[in-house]
Amino acid sequence: MARPAGLSGFPEWLPDGRLVELEVLDTVRRVFELHGFTPLETRSVEPVDVLLRKGEIDKEVYAVRRLHSEPGDEDALALHFDLTVPFARFVVENASRLDFPLRRYQVQKVWRGERPQEGRFREFTQADIDIVDVDRLATHHDAEMALVMAEVFASLPFLPPATIHVNNRKVLEGFYRGLGVDDVPAVLRAIDKLDKIGPAKVRTLLVESGLSEDVADRVLALAQIRGTDGSVADEVRALGVSDPLLDEGLAELVAVVEAAQRVRPGAIEADLHIARGLDYYTGTVYETTLEGFESFGSICSGGRYDALASDGRTTYPGVGISLGVTRLVSLLLGRDLARATRKVPSAVLVAVVDEESRPASDAVAHALRSRGIPCEVAPRAERFGKQIKHADRRGIPYVWFPDAEGDTVKDIRSGEQVGADATTWTPPDTDLRPRVVAVTDGEAESEEGAS
């Protein structure tokens, strides 16, 4: 089965794995455009100082330079590590030529120098959507972001059920401020481990970081609240902490969750333990887990940033969410959850009787292709048994036998062989192109699923 090989952290899929990835990419693009997001691609490199905000030297970025460069003759460049920072740079540079609010999607590779492990790569593809406006950005977009991604997940039938967990930075910061917590990042880091190590150990971490037992208990109680309606706010308030920022955050959070619930019940829920690193997010934050694979980590995350970009005079607030395409595909392939129905696009292998009659086989292929049926002609005029085997190996469902007395086409899965005319014959829709299907328990054992 397709899986990463070669350089660690730089995954390469076999052809059937790439077909799975393309299915995800095609779906992502279709759904994003269905919601009116406009496509954008930025260059792969940025000046180092664009990527690393001042004081931030521990980001693992790859520097890029010409092999023949001389010291100091060029600005320092680096490969981008996400799509948000380059997009922010692009917005400021092109603000006068863009229309706001700007809805854009961007699907590109990004690079990070971190140590790879399952689901973590050094080169990977992200699919981002963001909405950016000038000065103020309406809050209803926060629900929209999650709903678009929920639609992507719903459009991938081979995916385990996905839940988008939503929280709001203001809730956490307001709550912690109301409790008098000093080291907010340490608390967030501990809370972030809730899924992994459980509440008891998180409580220990919290107490070790300097919180009193009572404060630790309330921090933990907040983190364990979940829900899909206004009752979430009631539960938070019942913990007896009050702060203006907390109230603001709760109102936003409830609005997002209730709006999402109206459109796509169950896909999105408030989850007060979602923290995310404390960098630029200022309000809503998202993380997505797949049912049964919670420990695999988030496959789709993002949030709101009140100052996505700024040119000193104008501020551009934004909200965005990013699907980790490579992480998702690596899970599907690595755990054998989904497979392509075949390794090649061809629906038909046109057999070759002998090299003298190859033009007749080429003519059949041409006729099929002219009607949109992907096919290929046998590479060698071997015994028909070998030509059928050639098709079988690749999962090509039909073999076409040219014959002066009348062509025939054979479904090699059933063995059924019938007379056929290349100008009219059409395979069933389900056989026309490779499809991606969930692997059921019964199929999981056999590699090729010979039917």
Added chain:
RNA sequence: GUGGGUGUAGCUCAGCUGGUAGAGCGCUGCGUUGUGGUCGCAGAUGUCGCGGGUUCGAGUCCCGUCACUCACCCCA
């Protein structure tokens, strides 16, 4: 960056207290001289990750190194 684990056939792996390398799957051929899959028979394939050391002898023990991998960190 820190700490653990693993490197043997294309793949998954076995290989005892050191004695000169194996299985299953896959692959090739034949049975099946123009129709695959099942079955039977036959066959091919290894710098045992790399370098050094101990030894009469190293896949096995020791040292180093590289790669992969897991955890921490961080995150898609």
